Amino acid sequence: MTELASESTAQRDTLSITVTVNGHAYTADCEPRVTLADFLRHTCGLTGTHLGCEHGVCGACTVLVDGRSARACLTLAVQADGATITTVEGLATGNTLNPLQEAFWDNHGLQCGFCTPGMLMTATELLADNPDPDAAEVRECLSGNLCRCTGYDSIVRSVLDAARRMRG
Amino acid sequence: MKPPAVRYARAGDVREAVALLAEHGSDAKVLAGGQSLVPLMSFRLARPSILVDINRIGGLDRIEQDNGSLLIGAMARQRDVELSDVAAAAVPLLPQALRYVGHVTIRNRGTVGGSLAHADPAAELPAVVTALGGDLVLEGPGGTRSVAAEDFFTGTFTTVMAPDEVLVGVRLPRLPDRTGVAVEELARRHGDFAVVGVVAAVHLAADGTVDLVRLAASGVDSVPVRLHAAEAALSGARPTADVLEAAAATVDASIHPTDDVHAPASYRRHVARLLVQRALGAAVERSGAER
Amino acid sequence: MTIVEPDRTTYTGTRVRRTEDPRLLAGRGQYVDDVTVPKMIEAAVLRSPLAHARITGIDVSRARELPGVFDVITGRDLAAVAGEQPVIWFPIPDQRIARTHALAVDRVRWVGQAVAAVVAVNRYVAEDALELIEVDYEPLPVVADLDAALAPDAPKLYDDWPDNVSGSLTYTAGDAEAAFAEADVVVRERFTHGRAFGCPLEPRGCIVEWDDFAGTVDVHLSTQSPNLARDLLSEVLGVPVHKIRVRTPNLGGGFGNKFDFYGEEVIAAVLSRRTGRPVKLIEDRLDSFVATSHSRDQRLDFEMALRNDGTILGLRGISYGVLGGALGTVGAGPPWASVLTCMGPYKIPNLDVTVKAVVTNRSPYGSYRGWGVPKGNIVHERLIEIAARELGMDRAAIRRKNFPAPEEFPFFSGVAFTYDSGDYAACLDLAMTKVDELGWRNRQTAARAEGRSLGIGYSFHVEPSAYGPSRILNLVGLAHSGFDEVTVRMDSIGKVTVYSGQINMGQGTHTIYAQLAADGLGIPMEDVVVVTGDTDSCPYTGYGTGGSRAAPLGGAAILRATERLQAKILRVAAELLEASPDDLQIEKGVISVKGTTSRSVTTRDVGDAAYRRLLNKMPESEMPTLEEVDVFDPPNMATSYGCTALLVEVDRGTGAVTLLDCLQAHDCGTVINPMLVDGQLAGGLAQALGGALLEELVYDEEGQLRTASFMDYLLPTAMEIPPFHFFHQETPAPDIPGGIKGVGEAGTIAGVSLVASAVDDALSDLGVTVTRFPITPPRLLDLIQAARTPTGQAHTEEDAR
Known part of the structure; x- marks a missing residue:
């Protein structure tokens, strides 16, 4: 999707939708087939949401829709009309990482960083629901997010460390 | 892996959804949680001409006890049923089986009706509904009908539903205490x-x-x-x-x-x-x- | 060779947090699909649905007419302006090299081979247009697997070849025949490793802008080897190297898959030239299963000869590389490397080992972390355990008996590698001690009492790393080099930039280079930035980022360059302090006379003197500026090694294997950053464990790939991978300044035979021997049932999968 989309003269049904992402409202005309992931990446310019499989298995595109985690590749943008969305870009405050991000940094919870946004969003939901998870619960929760670099152990430790920090 | 072009309609109520399905026949697909349909479209294995979105129909997400049965609306999210005290009290098999369905993120959006209508023979929810002899409630142009689970599934990804019918819910018998x-x-x-x-x-x-x-x-x-x-x-x-x-x-x-x-x-x-x-x-x- | 060591090591050896991380954590990374170039349009590739067929016609007219489409090309269009895909490894003399163009011209030889490409306003429209291209195929007989390829009357992939064998090469040492004749015991087995691939979570991609007026090609490419890509683009496109710029944005994993050079970058270049627009071509996940290099697909028929006391006398056998329908960038390299490493850490005086490379109607074979060595590991680790059982020996004792002693290094393995240093027995002991400390044996005993089957497995591995030396690589058939070049520059305010030809794909290269440069110069790490991934500004690395080269070779070059640069800094500071350079010390960027604190200058003062206000500050004898270049070409490789242990549980009813705990004792010489070393070990192990149990690219008899999605190609999740524990020895590499050895591939090498060892142990009462990978539940259940049934009849006849 480029800014040249208007060069297409194909006439297709489009909808005007409004989605609030990380506090900003984005209104755009949107083809029904456009996934929320592509809407975020191309229309909103938020490329932190990554596409690793586009069929709902890898979890790299996980975002929060109205506070609950969702695969942005399995959600059509038109379905998110009116929704409030948080992406990885919404986690830090200014240039200050949040405790979860800090814990990933301290525990080598990322290598290439491609799965990381999805891991962070999934863990964000987990820690909101369960502030004191054990390692087995963290593993089960993260099992919908594939990582090819870390072997997961450091991610599990990162999330447990973040939980400790957030409990204070 | 981009879905093919498709039109989109948001049904305000079940009647409207049925009318849209009746108008477009088998070219139309009901869009519930989308956790199976959207990837099929991204693989271009499904290419409906129009999506009938039933997400905004009120009342389709209920989880309630009624006369010794558990009634679950088609749009009840799997995660909500998994965490529902009502469901756990009536049919404890349900939350236990739901924990095997994909992952939390999938269950957040995936619906009970979507899983049943998709009719994957390896899926957990159809097995639970079949085991318990549940009834699936369908609404079509001629009104509402109820189909026993064992009659509902006809093959891999196929059911008795007519192209102009919408699955609106499932009724499961309450299991006796201490089951x-x-x-x-x-x-x-x-x-x-x-x-x-x-x-x-x-x-x-x-x-x-x-x-x-x-x-x-x-x-x-x-x-x-x-x-x-x-x-x-x-x-x-x-x-x-x-x-x-x-x-x-x-x-x-x-x-x-x-x-x-x-x-x-x-x-x-x-x-x-x-x-x-x-x-x-x-x-x-x-x-x-x-x- | 003198070992260059910084005077003080403030950062080396410490768990420094990665400099790469904050922006990646904030979602500010820039992976290739995140890059947008003005006026860019997007491409998609049409792929063959058949494994073997002639193309009798292609009609692209309907696709061209679709609104939003800029261009459609076929193989003929591409071949008119671009050469065939290059191959850089020729280890087998007189090997027949099967090359193809980036788009098939008249024949397809694997499912997924590219046959046409579309470029359009966006990817959605490009994919719409692909559906409008009509290709007529005339099916040809399919060579679906190794047996089909080697059958006497097999259909041929290449009509002018006598058969489907690309080449064969035998290495011998001593007299294997005599050794086997005099042996007390010979154990032999056929090992089979299914197809798998590195499968980085970020699919490959590129953006190419070919300016036909300037004659330049500007490329953003998800590659581990920007210099190699530039050289190969030049060969294929006929554009001079200096007119090609290759930039690598963030890489979402590489694992060798992004070392190779692919047709997509050529397709995008041709489309860009024809349309006059920058063209983005991103491989989507479906593409990735057929278009990214496959690997691991090998059959290994090997036998080991021993004396009754466990001394290994000889090893012989054949490694069959099940290659695809054309050779990938590295040709038959990985199956060849299996043969080079099949003796592993053991002294085996008599060898007769052969690699045979065979083409089939499957996707091309290429690089994947470990590069053949994991299969070499299967040969020596499986056979030595089978021999131990045969001889009634302890599996640790038999290993220990055959290790070279520390004083025997450098140790020539008998085929190609000379292991530089190590204490293998100590490493084995370390692992076994930790197994006891973690209480695995007690867990095993307790579980057995409950009727559960727990097993403890071991794998000892060697990892030849720091691929060089260049001339040796050339000698064994590589059309490329193995040195590494860096530039270290201190600027006018005394801050430092390190420029390297290596790239950063998640392993933390920027962090460790900054650690080494800061220690080498005596400055704060915050004063160092590392720049990689742009052929216009960064120096040349031979090979690329692969072969566990970045830390030892790039690190050595940094240490050598910073040593010289530090000397120059001190000479300039001496002028400023009116002292002798020999009397100066530098610490945290402050230069002072040793033993005093009164007078000092900072690197800022030195930078100013060297770049701006030279008068009375910069010695007349010195060239202005502060910059050193170093090129390091190692005299020998550096061989890391480790002993890995694994605790598993086997469900005898279903054949399912659960991984409970894992540890590794490891020696990679000088550890620059223990946190990152552990990360490399864990990540590699996870890939191997996936390969051992889950991941397989399954082809059917029609050459159709049956596992072409993440629903069927099963990457391990956090639920399948166990916790890890790592323990380090440090035996410095004698031939590498700084003593650093590579670590990137350790886990992938160790982890497959490891699972087999643990499963065998869990089922030791049955006498099960795992020989086929991945170990799927049906396959293991077959072994269990065959072991229980004296006739050897398996319950199921699961095969050919």
Whole structure:
């Protein structure tokens, strides 16, 4: 999707939708087939949401829709009309990482960083629901997010460390 | 992996959804949670001309007890049912089975109706509804009808639903207190569709004999299979190890597995029998427990 | 060779947090699909649905007419302006090299081979247009697997070849025949490893802008080897190297898959030239399963000869590389490397080992972390355990008996590698001690009492790393080099930039280079930035980022360059302090006379003197500026090694294997950053464990790929991978300044035979021997049932999968 989309003269049904992402409202005309992931990446310019499989298995595109985690590749943008969305870009405050991000940094919870946004969003939901998870619960929760670099152990430790920090 | 062009309509109520389906016939697809339909479109294996979005229809997400039944609206999110006290009290097999469905993120959006209508023979929810003899409630141009689970699934990804019908909910009989339930599954990874799955519910009478047993398997046929012969072998008997083994021995004749890339049919047969034995054993062990 | 060591090591050896991380954590990374170039349009590739067929016609007219489409090309269009895909490894003399164009011209030889490409306003429209292209195929007989390829009357992939064998090469040492004749015991086995691939979570991609007026090609490419890509683009496109710029944005994993050079970058270049627009071509996940290099697909028929006391006398066998329908960038390299490493850490005086490379109608074979060595590891680790059982020996004792002693290094393995240093027995002992400390044996005993089957497995591995020396690589058939070049520059305010030809794909290269440069110069790490991934500004690395080269070779070059740069800094500071350079010390960027604190200058003062206000500050004898270049070409490779242990549980009813705990004792010489080393070990192990149990690219008899999605190609999740524990020895590499050895591939090498060892142990009462990978539940259940049935009849006849 480029800014040249208007060069297409194909006439297709489009909808005007409004989605609030990380506090900003984005209104755009949107083809029904456009996934929320592509809407975020191309229309909103938020490329932190990554596409690793586009069929709902890898979890790299996980975002929060109205506070609950969702695969942005399995959600059509038109379905998110009116929704409030948080992406990885919404986690830090200014240039200050949040405790979860800090814990990933301290525990080598990322290598290439491609799965990381999805891991962070999934863990964000987990820690909101369960502030004191054990390692087995963290593993089960993260099992919908594939990582090819870390072997997961450091991610599990990162999330447990973040939980400790957030409990204070 | 971008979906093909499609039109989109947001139904305000079930009647409107049915009308849209009636207008477009089999070219139209109902869009619920989208967790199966959207990837099929991204693979370009599904190419509906129009999506009828039922997400904004009010009241389709209810989870409530009613006259000894649990009523679940088609748009109830799987995660909500998993965490529902109402569902857990009435049909404890349901939350237990739901934990095997994909992952939390998938269950957040995935719906009970979507899973049932998609009719994947390896999926957990169809197996639960089949085991418990649930009824699926369909609404079409001619009104509402109710279909028993064993009549609903007709093959891999196919059901008795007409192109202009919408699945609006499912009604499950409440399990008696102190029913033991178990889910046994052999999946290649956590969260994957089962190579073979078994769901079981067992209730014991005061004399220790089985007075209720519900058993179904997934991944062993083109539809989820209610294991009637195994149920019969257990019903009225004391659930000794021999009886459980005898019950499991009937499974082979009840199932029709096929080969796929993850396991040959012969393996599925072997594992189905084993998992039935394990599931019944676990359900018996848990029966009688307070909940 | 003198070992260059910084005077003080403030950062080396410490768990420094990665400099790469904050922006990646904030979602500010820039992976290739995140890059947008003005006026960019997007392409998609049409792929063959058949494994072997002639193309009798292609009609692209309907696709061209679709609104939003800019261009459609076929193989003929591409071949008119671009050469065939290059191959850089020729280890087998007189090997027949099967090359193809980036788009098939008249024949397809694997499912997924590219046959046409579309470029349009966006990817959605490009994919719409692909559906409008009509290709007529005339099916040809399919060579679906190794047996089909080697059958006497097999259909041929290449009509002018006598058969489907690309080449064969035998290495011998001593007299294997005599050794086997005099042996007390011979154990032999056929090992089979299914197809798998590195599968980085970020699919490959590129953006190419070919300016036909300037004659330049500007490329953003998800590659581990920007210099190699530039050289190969030049060869294929006929554009001079200096007119090609290759930039690598963030890489979402590489694992060798992004070392190779692919047709997509050529397709995008041709489309860009024809349309006059920058063209983005991103491989989507479906593409990735057929278009990214496959690997691991090998059959290994090997036998080991031993004395009754466990001494290994000889090893012989054949490694069959099941290659695809054309050779990938590295040709038959990985199966060849299996043969080079099949003796592993053991002294085996008599060898007769052969690699045979065979073409089939499957996707091309290429690089994947470990590069053949994991299969070499299967040969020596499986056979030595089978021999131990045969001889009634302890599996640790038999290993220990055959290790070279520390004083025997450098140790020539008998075929190609000379292991530089190590204490293998100590490493084995370390692992076994930790197994006891973690209580695995007690867990095993307790579980057995409950009727559960727990097993403890071991794998000892060697990892030849720091691929060089260049001339040796050339000698064994590589059309490329193995040195590494860096530039270290201190600027006018005394801050430092390190420029390297290596790239950063998640392993933390920027962090460790900053650690080494800061220590080498005596400055704060915050004063160092590392720049990689742009052929216009960064120096040349031979090979690329692969072969566990970045830390030892790039690190050595940094240490050598910073040593010289530090000397120059001190000479300039000496002028400023009116002292002798020999009397100066530098610490945290402050230069002072040793033993005093009164007078000092900072690198800022030195930078100013060297770049701006030279008068009376910069010695007349010195060239202005502060910059050193170093090129390091190692005299020998550096061989890391380790002993890995694994605790598993086997469900005898289903054949399912659960991984409970894992540890590794490891020696990679000088550890620059223990946190990152552990990360490399864990990540590699996870890939191997996935390969051992889950991941397989399954082809059917029609050559159709049956596992072409993440629903069927099963990457392990956090639920399948166990916790890890790592323990380090440090035996410095004698031939590498700084003593650093590579670590990137350790886990992948160790982890497959490891699972087999643990499963065998869990089922030791049955006498099961795992020989086929991945160990799927049906396959293991077959072994269990065959072991229980004296006739050897398996319950199921799961095969050919």
